[in-house]
Amino acid sequence: MPHTASIALPYGANSIWRAPAISLRFWPVFLRNLLVWRKLAIPSLVGNIAEPLMWLVAFGYGMGALVGPISVATPTGPQVVPYILFLASGSICMSAMQAASFEALYSAFSRMHVQKTWDGIMNAPVSLDDIVFAEMLWAAFKALFTITAILGVMLALGICHSPKILLAWPFLFLVGVTFSCMALVFNAMARGYDFFTYYFTLFLTPTMFLSGVFFPLTQLPPWLREIAEALPLANAVALVRPLFLDQWPTDIWRHLLVLLACSGASFWLALALTRKRFRQ
Amino acid sequence: MTEELFTVRNLYKRYGETEVVHDLSFSIASGECLGVIGPNGAGKTTTIRMCLGLTTPDQGSISALGMQMPRDMLAIKARLGVVSQLDTLDPDFSCSENLLVYGRYFGMKDAQIRARIPALLEFSALTSKASAKPGELSGGMKRRLSLARALVNDPQLLILDEPTTGLDPQARHLMWERLQLLLQQGKSILLTTHFMDEAERLCTRLLVLDRGRKIAEGRPRDLIAQHLEPDVVEVFGSGALELSQTPLRALASRVEVSGETVFFYTSNATSLLGALSAYPQLRTLHRPANLEDLFLKLTGRQIREDA
Numbered sequence: 001m002p003h004t005a006s007i008a009l010p011y012g013a014n015s016i017w018r019a020p021a022i023s024l025r026f027w028p029v030f031l032r033n034l035l036v037w038r039k040l041a042i043p044s045l046v047g048n049i050a051e052p053l054m055w056l057v058a059f060g061y062g063m064g065a066l067v068g069p070i071s072v073a074t075p076t077g078p079q080v081v082p083y084i085l086f087l088a089s090g091s092i093c094m095s096a097m098q099a100a101s102f103e104a105l106y107s108a109f110s111r112m113h114v115q116k117t118w119d120g121i122m123n124a125p126v127s128l129d130d131i132v133f134a135e136m137l138w139a140a141f142k143a144l145f146t147i148t149a150i151l152g153v154m155l156a157l158g159i160c161h162s163p164k165i166l167l168a169w170p171f172l173f174l175v176g177v178t179f180s181c182m183a184l185v186f187n188a189m190a191r192g193y194d195f196f197t198y199y200f201t202l203f204l205t206p207t208m209f210l211s212g213v214f215f216p217l218t219q220l221p222p223w224l225r226e227i228a229e230a231l232p233l234a235n236a237v238a239l240v241r242p243l244f245l246d247q248w249p250t251d252i253w254r255h256l257l258v259l260l261a262c263s264g265a266s267f268w269l270a271l272a273l274t275r276k277r278f279r280q
Numbered sequence: 281m282t283e284e285l286f287t288v289r290n291l292y293k294r295y296g297e298t299e300v301v302h303d304l305s306f307s308i309a310s311g312e313c314l315g316v317i318g319p320n321g322a323g324k325t326t327t328i329r330m331c332l333g334l335t336t337p338d339q340g341s342i343s344a345l346g347m348q349m350p351r352d353m354l355a356i357k358a359r360l361g362v363v364s365q366l367d368t369l370d371p372d373f374s375c376s377e378n379l380l381v382y383g384r385y386f387g388m389k390d391a392q393i394r395a396r397i398p399a400l401l402e403f404s405a406l407t408s409k410a411s412a413k414p415g416e417l418s419g420g421m422k423r424r425l426s427l428a429r430a431l432v433n434d435p436q437l438l439i440l441d442e443p444t445t446g447l448d449p450q451a452r453h454l455m456w457e458r459l460q461l462l463l464q465q466g467k468s469i470l471l472t473t474h475f476m477d478e479a480e481r482l483c484t485r486l487l488v489l490d491r492g493r494k495i496a497e498g499r500p501r502d503l504i505a506q507h508l509e510p511d512v513v514e515v516f517g518s519g520a521l522e523l524s525q526t527p528l529r530a531l532a533s534r535v536e537v538s539g540e541t542v543f544f545y546t547s548n549a550t551s552l553l554g555a556l557s558a559y560p561q562l563r564t565l566h567r568p569a570n571l572e573d574l575f576l577k578l579t580g581r582q583i584r585e586d587a
Contacts, residue, residue, distance in 0.1 A: 014336055025354075028384035035381065099426045120368030122334065123430075124385035125354040279335070 004178065016275040025126045030141075032117075037142070040152045048146040052095040059214075060084030060159070072216065074247045081245060083084035088159050090213030092147055093236040096175040097144040103139035104183035105196045111135070112187065117206035118278075128278055131247070132271050136180045143176030144169075162246035168239075169222060175236040178259045182232075182268035188273035212237045218265055232262045285310050285437055285468050286331070291340035293326055293492075300326045301337070302492040308437065313459075313469040315483030317476070319579050323492040324472045325365070328441050331470070332362065345436065358386060361430030361438040365445070367422050371415040375401060375425055376410045379432055386433040396432060404428040404460075405454065420451025427458065437468045444478060456481055476571035486571075490579045500571055507577060508569040509533050511549040516541040517562040528555050538581045545569065 037044060064083035071078045072086060111117040118131050148169070154160050186199045210224070211217075211233035217225050228234050235255040242249040249255070286308040293301040297568055308314045316324050329335040331342060333353035342349040344356045376397050383393030397466040399408045404424035406417075413424055413520075423443060430438060443459070444452045444453050452475075463469060466556045473479050479486055480500045496503055513532070514521060520542050524535050531552040532544035546552055549566055556564055 025385075025387070028381070028387075030369070032381050035377070036370070056309060098417075115371060116364075116366060116368040117364075117370060119364060120382075120429075123332065123362035123364065123384055124382065124433075125357040125387070126385050127354065190468065196426075200506075273440060 016272040017268075018280070020133070020271050021127065021129045023127070023130055026130040026134040026137070026157050029121060029126060029131050029185075032121075033111075033134070033138040034141075037173075045145070045149060048095070048099050048142075048151070049149045052091060052098075052146075052150055056084070056088055056091050056154075056159075057157075060087045060190045070216075072241075073218070074242065074245060075250055076247065079245060079247075084159055085244060086216075086241075087214065088154055089241040090237050091174055092150055092154070092172065093211070093233060094208055094213050095150055096128060096143040096147045096172045096236070097179045097204065097207070097233055098175040100139045100143040100154045100179040101200070102187030103142045104135060104180040105187055105190075105199065106193060108184065108187050109190055109193065109196075113190070121258065122278075128275060129271060132267075132274050136177065136184055136267060139183065140173060140176035144173050144181070147172045147176075150204070160244050162244060163244065164243040164246055164248075167241045171236065171239045171243075174256070174259050174263070175233075178232050178236075178263045178266070180235050181263045181270060184270035185266055185273060188270055188277055207231050207233050209236065212241075230258070232259055235259055283310075284308070286344045286470065287342070288327075288331065289341045289343075291327070291336045291342070293323075293331060293335065294338060300492050302490070304340070304489075304494055306487050306494070306497065307470050308470055310436075310468055311463065311466050312484045313471060313482050314325060315465055315479040315486045316470070316489060317474070317479050317486060317575060318489035319578060321443075321491075322489040322579075324489060325441065326492075327416045327489070328439060328470075328472060332357070332360075358433065359436055359437035362434065362437070363423070363426045363430045363440045363443050365398070365441045367414070367426050369429070371414050374411045374413055375406050375417075375428075378414070378425060381475060382429045383432040388433065393432065395529065399472060400428040400431060403458065405432070418451070420447050420454065423447060423451070423455060423542055424458070427455070431462075435467070437463065440471045442472055442474065444473070444475065444496060452478070476575055480571045488575070488578055495578050496574075504569055504571060504574050507574050509545040509547050510569055511546050512567055512569050512573060513544040513546065513549055513552055513556070514565040514567075515544065515556065515562050519559065520562055523559070523562075526539055528552070531555060536581070543573075545573075 061084060064087070067083045069080045069082055070086055071080050118128070121131055122128060151165060151169070183199070186196065190196065210220070210228040211231050213233070216232065217228055220228055235258040239249045239252065239255045282485050284307045285413060287518050288307065289305050291304040306314065316327065318324050326335060330337050331349070333356070334352040336350060344361055348358050349356060349549060370381060379400055380390065383396070384390070398407070401410055404426060404427055406421060406428065409417060409421060410483050414425065417425065427443065444455050445456065456478065459469065469482070471482065483500060485498065486500055486503060487494060496507070498506065520540065521537060524537055524542050529535055532546040534545040536543040536545070544552055553564065553566060556562065
């Protein structure tokens with residue numbers, strides 16, 4: 001019996017660029033990662049927290065003594081602050097960026113490519129879209145755990161006194177979301193772990209130096225400053241630093257919009273590339 | 281007529297210039313074990329991937345449990361159990377945790393899964409390994425854990441891609457025993473394999489694929505009877521190859537040479553064996569024709585360049 005019915009799919013339904021279809025099925029995938037993390041939480045937290053804190057203390061106190069108090073422009077005029085406070089407000093953003101990037105690159109790649117965990121999950125009724133979403137959210141939460149612990153130590157060390165730093169928490173979560181979305185784009189393209197060196201060296205490291213973490217952006221030549229101000233981390237620092245200095249951030253919506261746009265565009269791109277990777 | 285659980289109609293798939301699957305149709309009835317055999321590159325894995333909605337066919341339809349793939353992919357998968365070629369177990373979790381976490385992907389409640397875990401471990405002979413991690417398990421145990429994981433949702437149909445590749449004979453036999461038990465319980469199985477004894481033992485029906493096309497389909501015994509003479513006499517040793525040029529050849533309906541061995545296919549082995557007694561330096565093996573003979577006859581004895 002000749003029978004050549006083709007599969008009836010609406011136009012574009014099979015395109016890798018179709019809209020993300022996220023459902024609550026993402027939750028067990030997120031829980032899976034949480035359960036693994038609970039087993040390895042102590043070494044993981046030590047790595048994620050001890051290192052940034054050592055940087056902060058060494059640079060903050062050591063360099064801080066050389067640099068002295070520095071003057072930061074605020075809406076209420078220039079404010080003179082200890083270098084360690086300036087650095088703490090930037091480095092917490094950097095920690096969120098790094099924690100999310102590591103998780104969404106090395107760890108996600110291990111699960112996706114090395115352990116084939118994603119393939120196993122897709123044999124159950126969970127879609128690739130939900131898996132990618134769960135990984136994105138997981139990396140952002142991992143960043144949130146990290147920065148929560150660091151914020152705790154900063155408060156304990158008395159580096160910062162303003163209660164406003166608690167408001168930095170949701171912003172820092174958004175930083176985690178943004179950088180995990182961006183990292184997942186590179187995860188989707190990677191053939192091996194070595195590939196991530198490009199992303200870290202050619203993108204994250206310059207980002208770190210151009211986003212006002214270690215020194216104010218006013219130190220940069222004007223043309224470079226314009227580029228730097230468009231970087232997601234610079235926008236994150238612009239939101240978080242004033243809170244550390246007991247001020248309110250200005251242009252909140254502009255900075256938020258940069259982070260949200262970056263997240264949205266990256267997530268969509270990451271999803272499209274991951275769909276392409278898994279479609280064979 | 282038995283109810284068809286899974287039906288594939290006129291499936292086509294090409295990657296660039298290569299046609300991987302060409303006009304493939306088959307179905308699986310309830311309680312049946314359908315085996316898909318074929319050399320490497322025959323299109324077995326692509327077919328399985330299309331059946332699971334992981335690859336979209338260029339043409340054709342796949343219906344399962346009254347639903348359509350890929351439209352109802354998730355609803356279909358909720359009622360399937362899958363063991364893939366490579367283990368995808370979570371190395372950080374114990375056997376029990378692997379089952380628990382996997383059950384959650386099906387939307388099952390923790391209490392519901394925990395209630396099933398002891399029976400699943402028992403079934404896969406892993407009760408004593410409940411808190412061991414996959415890294416501490418042997419190859420056979422890992423495969424059985426993969427099988428237990430595929431059973432967590434109590435599926436009606438199991439899709440098993442080479443479930444015993446790489447296992448030692450004991451582990452393979454244990455796996456076969458468990459699969460037979462599942463068939464007795466009324467589950468259906470779609471199985472790919474390279475082992476002809478596995479196919480013969482487990483499968484109600486076989487599908488032979490080669491270069492993306494179905495070249496034979498039927499019950500293992502029927503296929504052998506249909507395509508082969510009942511007896512095979514293998515002859516090897518010095519001077520064996522010359523035999524195929526002697527009048528002895530007329531005593532067999534078909535003669536094949538592979539390496540240093542001559543295969544005589546015959547319906548009357550007695551006269552052939554009598555004639556062979558004149559060559560005491562040769563070693564002979566007389567046996568009934570089996571699935572491996574069929575497979576080699578249909579797909580050729582040559583090693584494929586792309587295999």
